[in-house]
Amino acid sequence: MSATAAADRTNVYQRAAQALRNTRLGEAVRRTTDKFRFARHRAVAGLDDFEALREHARSIRAHTISHLDYYLAQLAGHVEAAGGHVFFAQTAEDAVEYVLEVARRHNVRTVVKSKSMISEEVELNPRLAASGIEAIETDLGEYIVQLGNDRPSHLIAPSLHKSREEVAELFSQLAGEKLSADTPTLTRFARAKLREAFLEADMGITGCNFAVAETGTICLVTNEGNGRMVTSLPRVQVTLMGMERLVPTLEDLDIMLQLLPRSATGQKLSVYTSLITGPRRAGEADGPEELHLVIVDNGRSKLLGTPYQEALHCIRCSACQNVCPVYRHIGGHAYGWVYGGPIGAVITPLLRDVADWGELAQASSLCGACAEVCPVKIPLHDMLIGLRKDTQAVRAASWEERLLFRLWTKVMASPKGFRRALAAARMLQAPLVRAGRWRWAPPPLSQWIAERELPAVASRSFRDWWRERAASSTGTKAAGVRPAAKAHTTPRGGSRP
Amino acid sequence: MSKNMAAKRREEFLARIRGRLAAGDQAPHPGRWPGRAAIAAGGGDPMTRRAVLEIFATELRAAGGHLRHVDGPAGLAQALREIAKAAGTFLILRDDDPRWREPAGTPWLAALEETGLDVVTPAAGRVAAAQAGIGVTWADWAIAETGTLVQLAGRGRARSTSLLPPVHVALVRPERVLARRSELMAVLREGKPAARLPSQVVLITGPSRTGDIENDLTIGVHGPGEVHVLILAPEGASGGSRQFGA
Numbered sequence: 001m002s003a004t005a006a007a008d009r010t011n012v013y014q015r016a017a018q019a020l021r022n023t024r025l026g027e028a029v030r031r032t033t034d035k036f037r038f039a040r041h042r043a044v045a046g047l048d049d050f051e052a053l054r055e056h057a058r059s060i061r062a063h064t065i066s067h068l069d070y071y072l073a074q075l076a077g078h079v080e081a082a083g084g085h086v087f088f089a090q091t092a093e094d095a096v097e098y099v100l101e102v103a104r105r106h107n108v109r110t111v112v113k114s115k116s117m118i119s120e121e122v123e124l125n126p127r128l129a130a131s132g133i134e135a136i137e138t139d140l141g142e143y144i145v146q147l148g149n150d151r152p153s154h155l156i157a158p159s160l161h162k163s164r165e166e167v168a169e170l171f172s173q174l175a176g177e178k179l180s181a182d183t184p185t186l187t188r189f190a191r192a193k194l195r196e197a198f199l200e201a202d203m204g205i206t207g208c209n210f211a212v213a214e215t216g217t218i219c220l221v222t223n224e225g226n227g228r229m230v231t232s233l234p235r236v237q238v239t240l241m242g243m244e245r246l247v248p249t250l251e252d253l254d255i256m257l258q259l260l261p262r263s264a265t266g267q268k269l270s271v272y273t274s275l276i277t278g279p280r281r282a283g284e285a286d287g288p289e290e291l292h293l294v295i296v297d298n299g300r301s302k303l304l305g306t307p308y309q310e311a312l313h314c315i316r317c318s319a320c321q322n323v324c325p326v327y328r329h330i331g332g333h334a335y336g337w338v339y340g341g342p343i344g345a346v347i348t349p350l351l352r353d354v355a356d357w358g359e360l361a362q363a364s365s366l367c368g369a370c371a372e373v374c375p376v377k378i379p380l381h382d383m384l385i386g387l388r389k390d391t392q393a394v395r396a397a398s399w400e401e402r403l404l405f406r407l408w409t410k411v412m413a414s415p416k417g418f419r420r421a422l423a424a425a426r427m428l429q430a431p432l433v434r435a436g437r438w439r440w441a442p443p444p445l446s447q448w449i450a451e452r453e454l455p456a457v458a459s460r461s462f463r464d465w466w467r468e469r470a471a472s473s474t475g476t477k478a479a480g481v482r483p484a485a486k487a488h489t490t491p492r493g494g495s496r497p
Numbered sequence: 498m499s500k501n502m503a504a505k506r507r508e509e510f511l512a513r514i515r516g517r518l519a520a521g522d523q524a525p526h527p528g529r530w531p532g533r534a535a536i537a538a539g540g541g542d543p544m545t546r547r548a549v550l551e552i553f554a555t556e557l558r559a560a561g562g563h564l565r566h567v568d569g570p571a572g573l574a575q576a577l578r579e580i581a582k583a584a585g586t587f588l589i590l591r592d593d594d595p596r597w598r599e600p601a602g603t604p605w606l607a608a609l610e611e612t613g614l615d616v617v618t619p620a621a622g623r624v625a626a627a628q629a630g631i632g633v634t635w636a637d638w639a640i641a642e643t644g645t646l647v648q649l650a651g652r653g654r655a656r657s658t659s660l661l662p663p664v665h666v667a668l669v670r671p672e673r674v675l676a677r678r679s680e681l682m683a684v685l686r687e688g689k690p691a692a693r694l695p696s697q698v699v700l701i702t703g704p705s706r707t708g709d710i711e712n713d714l715t716i717g718v719h720g721p722g723e724v725h726v727l728i729l730a731p732e733g734a735s736g737g738s739r740q741f742g743a
Binding site for chain 2 (some may be wrong): 069081134251276278
């Protein structure tokens with residue numbers, strides 16, 4: 001886990017600031033997310049009743065997760081009945097060890113991988129490399145990320161942060177000659193290079209978009225065809241699956257397939273949707289001779305039975321990333337681990353730990369756009385607020401902070417204290433206020449006003465105004481009618497338009 | 498790992514989940530998931546075969562695929578010659594699919610041989626397969642609403658026939674075109690509560706594509722860059738390619 005941000009001791013503010021300085025990154029993130037969110041918008045507009053579909057999908061996910069033990073047992077039984085092997089991995093280490101053991105048993109030297117976020121999560125590639133096994137990412141974006149010794153920065157477009165010049169540079173190093181930076185040249189090079197890998201590899205490793213409990217089926221959704229290569233050519237297939245990624249029936253899968261591609265890329269259906277049930281059977285010309293399904297917990301069970309259980313409903317479509325005003329400015333790497341955007345800000349602290357990662361919940365404006373587009377209606381913004389509270393509860397606050405809040409509580413608890421505090425603030429603020437708002441403040445208030453506006457305390461309080469007004473207008477018809485505007489609006493409104 | 502250890506590990510894994518869920522006050526499993534088919538499978542009036550085929554053609558083209566109607570085996574040979582010429586290839590890979598040998602299939606197989614192109618099966622080995630310019634398959638089903646082909650794994654068939662060659666040609670009988678994907682799920686289920694699916698069912702919607710280099714849409718990155726669907730008119734049917742219905 002040495003490569004993770006926690007070990008680097010950077011925090012999300014520092015990483016965000018770094019990302020914001022990279023203007024090319026900002027441009028690339030906005031261009032990609034715009035493309036996806038407009039495409040999604042058009043795609044869902046083409047459905048008869050998108051809202052009913054979302055609600056149905058939500059109910060499928062809620063039902064499945066609340067009976068997860070039942071469906072996982074059913075899934076495992078059917079995978080085994082179809083001739084596959086199932087391994088339950090409690091931790092990342094368990095999952096990695098199992099994959100290495102299978103690889104050793106088959107004398108595997110080369111592995112081809114199709115896109116799998118969970119393999120990023122358990123940090124499989126470095127461990128394969130340490131065992132002398134070459135693992136090659138075959139999704140074009142993941143391949144670019146791997147060559148650049150980098151991490152994916154988006155669920156669907158992992159290499160969106162790389163420019164074509166950077167890609168050309170990486171491919172040229174590999175080719176031993178200077179390649180031009182046009183897309184056809186680069187794609188042709190990757191196709192040829194990866195085609196060799198597909199034909200030579202001993203093992204294919206995939207993620208899992210969905211598993212179907214009633215049939216023991218693994219569903220993979222790709223556009224490039226690499227997912228099919230990885231599950232058709234090598235003799236051994238290993239599929240890593242987050243334990244929540246399943247649906248009860250084929251009909252439920254059909255509902256999810258209506259939502260996933262539309263929410264992700266705006267396609268009605270991705271180019272290749274593979275339903276894989278066990279290894280190849282007698283008489284078939286290709287396909288793996290052995291199939292392993294690794295079902296990974298790695299912190300997920302901590303969410304069950306908590307207010308965050310619904311975070312396990314996620315189908316990793318990336319729609320929340322594409323609409324998030326924060327993600328759109330800072331990109332995926334600033335979140336510091338594997339998952340970025342609103343869903344990343346929610347599940348990273350929950351899967352890892354709230355004390356170290358809870359700060360990610362601050363990387364949100366709480367606008368709720370994420371929840372609005374989520375195809376399974378996860379209340380992401382509510383969870384972000386919950387996580388802010390949880391973070392506060394486990395965080396060791398400084399003595400200044402504790403003192404400040406103790407004083408604050410004491411003063412604000414009585415009307416007298418409140419009035420006196422206002423009077424004091426009115427006096428103290430005078431040299432610091434211009435045009436109705438604070439321009440400077442001593443720490444720790446300075447940190448707060450660096451990003452926000454702190455309106456000045458009004459020169460006259462509402463209570464005072466009310467009392468005076470009542471005294472002066474007693475018995476006249478003007479009572480209840482709008483008072484002179486100037487008396488109270490100017491100081492309260494500050495400089496806001 | 499021994500069987501006992503694996504069973505113990507599984508039981509612990511599931512027990513942990515059960516424990517957590519119970520702590521959250523979850524209801525026990527209802528025994529049967531009532532959500533199935535809560536949304537009617539598409540709804541609306543059944544479409545005519547002609548309408549279904551028209552939607553299929555429109556959606557397939559929107560996804561970047563090509564479609565033509567083939568009038569009998571001579572038409573197939575002609576279509577394949579044209580596709581091969583455009584692709585600059587002489588080598589066709591075809592599945593050793595039992596359907597070629599069925600009475601209704603043999604004339605089409607003969608047409609394949611009549612093209613004058615070299616035809617190999619997956620038995621020729623992976624190297625030969627990887628060199629073929631065209632892969633020819635029998636599609637098991639097609640789905641109109643998304644312009645999708647459905648290929649099932651099976652005896653004599655190779656997953657790579659529709660994957661490795663740069664051009665994929667799929668033969669489709671008109672009666673195998675379904676209006677909606679939800680119908681496919683019912684077909685795969687074969688009326689049973691839990692059917693054993695084939696080892697692989699792949700849904701193919703247009704040519705392979707990626708946008709991973711600066712969002713630049715590129716066709717044919719790993720899979721075929723061209724997908725041709727040939728709708729086969731029933732042999733000897735008068736009226737040729739425009740005769741619909743089985």
